[in-house]
Amino acid sequence: MFRTLVFHEIRPEEELLDQPRPIAVADGYQDAMPLPLFNSTSHFKQQLAFLKAENYHTLTLSEVKAYLFAQQPIPEKSVLLTFDDCYQSMKEYAYPLLKEAGFNASVFVVTGWLYDQPHAYTPAVSRVLSQSELLAMTDVFEYANHTDHFHARNGLKSRSMWETTADFAADLAACNQWVPIKDVFAYPFGFYDQRTIDTLTEEGFTLAFTTKSGINTRNTPPLELQRDVIPFNMPLQAFKELFHS
Incomplete structure (x- = not known):
């Protein structure tokens, strides 16, 4: 069994004062990142230090598939780290901290949001990275599908729920x-x-991740795998309790 954690932005606390922060993406979609989807670098360092001290293994998506479909074992202490949307802070702060810890993570990419060319880091907005920047970080990150232009919402529905199946x-x-x-x-x-x-089944997808909290086992539906959102300034003790429940 394993938990999956999801992060969006890792930033120094001084950059987390003005909320919500608008996003900046290549296809022009407009939205804002609420404070709960940010995490401070100080808390992220503590979380990584805990996982390191407890000898947690960071899973790859291939290992997850082997565990679920081929009955392959995974280390008793395993965790899947994920990031969504590919904001600049992922490169600026998360990448070096993960690399220093010797951890890997899986990233879900909205390809229509990616810029053709890198931009200077802009703290005032949540700007998305470029393809070349993502390719330069494959020693830590692996990349999977988060739609091309369908990362849009209307109330409690995403675009994939109101557009046609085709x-x-x-x-x-x-x-x-x-x-x-x-x-x-x-x-x-x-x-x-x-x-x-x-639709995912018909298109050959084998795994899909929700934002429902919980532990994943071989009995978890593979297209409804659970992920724990790690919110802004989550106390370290609360983080530790995720792994002791």
Whole structure:
């Protein structure tokens, strides 16, 4: 069994004062990142130090598939670290901290949001990275599908829930033209329905991640794997209790 953790932005606390922070993406989609989806660098360092001290193994998506479908064992202390959306802070702060700890992570990419060229780091907005910047970090990060242009919301629905099945399938295929891992998906905003699951199945996806908290076992539906959102300034004791429950 294993837990999956999801992060969006890791930043120094002095950059987390003005909320919400607007996002800046290549396709022009407009939204804002709320404070709970940020994590401070100080807390992230403590969390990584705990995992390191407890000898946790950071899983790859291939190991997750082998565990679920081929009955391959995983270390007793295993965790899957994930990031969504590819904001600049992932490169600026998360990447060096993960590399220093010797950990890897899986990243869910909205390919339509990626810029053609790198931009200077801009603390005032949540700007997305470029393809070349992601490719330079493959020693730590592996990349999977988070849609091409379908990371949009309307109330408690994501775009994949109101567009046609054919259009959603086409968007998945467009994202897969870039991401190396083409059969793993993360639901934008954690929103999905049975039609979403059915489309993923038809398009050959084997794993999909929600934002529902919990421990994943071989009995967890592989297209409804659970992820724990690690919120802003989560106390270290609360973080530790995730692994002792």
